[in-house]
Amino acid sequence: MQKSIDVYAYLRHEKKFPLIWCAGCGNGIILGSIIRAVDGLGLDKNLVSMVSGIGCSGRTSTYVDFNTLHTTHGRALAFATGVKFGRPELTTLVVMGDGDCLSIGGNHFIHAARRNIDMTAFIFNNNIYGMTGGQVSPTTPEGMIASTASYGNREPNFDACKLAVAAGASFVARGTTYEADSLDEIIALAIQNKGFSVVEVMTPCPTIYGRYNRLGNAVKMLRMQLEDTVTVEEAAGMSPEELKDKVVTGVFHDAPRPELCEEYELVIETALKK
């Protein structure tokens, strides 16, 4: 059950609303979940930093009352590495689009995962480049239409969660905007993990992805999330055939291991002895 909290206490009121997101965009639902998770964990806003990239998703940081840094396209994780490594007491949340994180920012993504630096990386996956008007993304499923794939996308897409696990992230999960309740919980777990956590959230972009692919309005796209989604537990009993067009949600990987900032304390200790 969603507990009712004062979401407004986490939002910036001055001049910042209405937001730039389209009516029906899923990004606001994710923002709500992030706020509820932070509230549930009782984190001090002064010690929370949100770093974001460029895209519709990147604008998330503008609206929340944390220490917010809106960076350059693809580089949010590298900026966040500086913030976190520079001031480890900050809880660091990183918001990126799918193109932002997995295309232009792919290198930073795998290296942040490898280092297991303590931060939570959110991939707002709308399967397309929203901000620039609907170009194909490394997450656009094969066969789908984008403004630069008018004849149907013929490139295979990334599974961001598998990539994250392979690169070394210590907590990896996927949620959807339809299931906001469980998203709140997943996010809370991700933030609590002392290491690099990845939360991929499937979010509808009715304005562009929906329109190009005739997926219907925002409500219909949300419903589709329900229909197309199976949980990790359900997926375990399904054949590859059955899983073909399904999106699997839940926690895929939760395996704490040494974290970068803590490991650096050992570097300091060794250095002081020499």
Add this chain to the structure above:
Amino acid sequence: MEAKLLMGNEACCEGALAVGVDFFGGYPITPSNEIGEIMSRRLPKVGGRFIQMEDEIGSMACIVGASIAGRKTMTATSGPGFSLMQENLGFAAMAEAPCVIVNVMRGGPSTGMPTLPSQGDVQQARWGTHGDHPIIALTPSTVREVFDLTVTSVNFAEKYRTPVVLLMDEVIGHLREKVVLPQKESVEVVNRAKPTCPPEWYRPFEDNKSGVPLMAPFGEGYRYHVTGLTHDEMGFPTTKKDEVDALNQRLHRKIRQGFEEIMIHESFLMEDATTAIVTYGCVVRSAKTAVLEMRQEGKKVGLIKLTTLWPFPRIAFENLSDQVEEIFVPEMNMGQLYREVVRVNHGKRVVRKISKVDGEMISPEDIMRAIKREGGSGAKVY
């Protein structure tokens, strides 16, 4: 302090540590490698932090992030890496994040000549990132000066809230000289001005007399927004023309107001000179020898050493006597600063370039030969 034999790159680290740099993010590249290596060993001993990033895009991003989190930050690179840093260097200018980028210049273009010197990145230091941003770039010509200018670079970065480029050439980076470094206590240390008001009063990009807003580090109670988008004084994106103009004007004004202090230059035997050599970096060393030798021959030659390259130190020329009829600008590029010298002399004197791009340092003989060959011919007047 006793004299030590130090390499330019080592002196850079000594300067950085003396002035309180406590965060270094970088990626290896010749001929700057020693800087990252030394910082990786020294920083953890003094409460600082070192991280080797996945590339130079990440290095630049990470030192800006750490700067906003309250650290004094630096990176070091060379041409190809400097190219990759440009986008986030622009971000640092826009977000007013103090940081220092050391570029030990090697031969270009492209991968060029990793182990050979050049001064090919002078204009890139000015205009490498897009948009009409201000920048400060300094360039040393001795090992001791590497120490001093690293200190000055960090201090300018903190005072003006701007990225500062320390442009070294490979000759200076790898030169070993006997130097006496100042006592740590006598090194001037400037720290960014922080707000003291209650957080709800804080306007993170508010103008003031200096044009440099007070800077709160993340995590100390002042929650605010930083963006590379054009922003208002609260840090939020704006396209309102009065707010856009105010930001752009202020970014330039804050540096302009410091011109007097920022435009560092020195004169050597200029009192009675009729011919001036204007140069910077390692070429200053050859130019000094050339001046002394030509003076032996009775030629009235002097030297103007440009320590600051950007903003271009035009004040070095403003009070130049009318006696000076000719200026020679030796550079290890095709004339990148020569054009600036032409510009600020407004056609008052003949300006000639001496370019060398063969991977070797310009020698005193190169300079003397050019002056003897072309000097006094008066042919090219600008």
